[in-house]
Amino acid sequence: LKRQEPREFCRLHATAARWFADRAQVHEAIRHAVICEDPELLAQVLDDAGGWRMIPEGRMDALVTGLAHVPEKVIARFPRLILARVYRLIKQGEMDGARADYDAFRATVDRTGLAPDLLTEANLVGEVLAEYENAPVQLEDLLAKEALIRSLPSHDHLMLSNVYESLGNKYCECGWLERALEPARRARVHHQALHSLYGDVF
Numbered sequence: 472l473k474r475q476e477p478r479e480f481c482r483l484h485a486t487a488a489r490w491f492a493d494r495a496q497v498h499e500a501i502r503h504a505v506i507c508e509d510p511e512l513l514a515q516v517l518d519d520a521g522g523w524r525m526i527p528e529g530r531m532d533a534l535v536t537g538l539a540h541v542p543e544k545v546i547a548r549f550p551r552l553i554l555a556r557v558y559r560l561i562k563q564g565e566m567d568g569a570r571a572d573y574d575a576f577r578a579t580v581d582r583t584g585l586a587p588d589l590l591t592e593a594n595l596v597g598e599v600l601a602e603y604e605n606a607p608v609q610l611e612d613l614l615a616k617e618a619l620i621r622s623l624p625s626h627d628h629l630m631l632s633n634v635y636e637s638l639g640n641k642y643c644e645c646g647w648l649e650r651a652l653e654p655a656r657r658a659r660v661h662h663q664a665l666h667s668l669y670g671d672v673f
Contacts, residue, residue: 481507492516497530501537510541514549517541522551523558523596524629529669535559550576550589554596561603573600591619595630598637608641616641632661632670 473480484507491500497520504513517525517537525534534555538546546552553576560569573596580593598616616638623630639654662670 481509483507485509485512488512488516492519495520497525498533501533505537505540508540510545513537514541514545514552517555518549518551521629522549523554523592524551525555526558526562527629527633527667527670528665529667531559531562550580550585551592554593557600558596561600566600566604569600570604573597591622591630594619595633599633602637602640608644613638613641613645628661628664632658632665632667635661636670636673 472483484503488500488503488507488509489512491497491503497516500516500520501513504516517534520530520534521528522534525531538552538556538559541552546556553572557569557573557576560566560572577593577597580590585593598612601612616634620631620634620638623634625631635654635658639651639658642648642651642654659671662673
């Protein structure tokens with residue numbers, strides 16, 4: 472079919488990619504989108520799967536596989552994919568590259584604006600980056616994290632687990648061990664809600 476009717480071949484794989492994506496079977500969706508060589512569809516599948524959120528959910532391999540087939544000009548239209556690239560660089564220890572990409576992204580965002588939910592996600596990825604860079608703790612950072620927690624929906628377990636975890640860690644760094652316990656407990660509850668054994672143990 473690929474030799475005799477290449478357009479039909481691609482259409483069928485694109486249909487399969489959408490079918491699997493609609494059923495949260497992201498690995499299969501990515502595989503079909505890669506085969507049909509449709510970077511727009513692939514970017515949409517990755518974005519719908521959460522973009523950067525795929526990394527703390529334990530799906531970094533699938534994300535990296537998908538991003539390898541999406542050109543830069545397409546990634547640039549999907550903020551969660553830009554953040555995914557930053558998060559991947561963080562996890563790979565490439566802090567200079569992560570910082571350069573993040574700062575360039577924020578400069579663009581400051582000029583064009585970003586939806587509030589995406590801005591919150593961008594801020595969280597920026598905080599993760601600052602933590603990996605061992606930036607010193609500021610009181611303003613702690614207050615900002617506490618305010619962010621209050622603004623997040625109670626069902627967004629991924630964001631809440633990350634923010635609570637970060638807040639507990641910052642309190643630890645400041646020597647406020649007793650104050651660090653409650654955020655750590657709450658982070659664990661949200662990790663358990665995500666069925667994230669890695670997060671729970673961490």
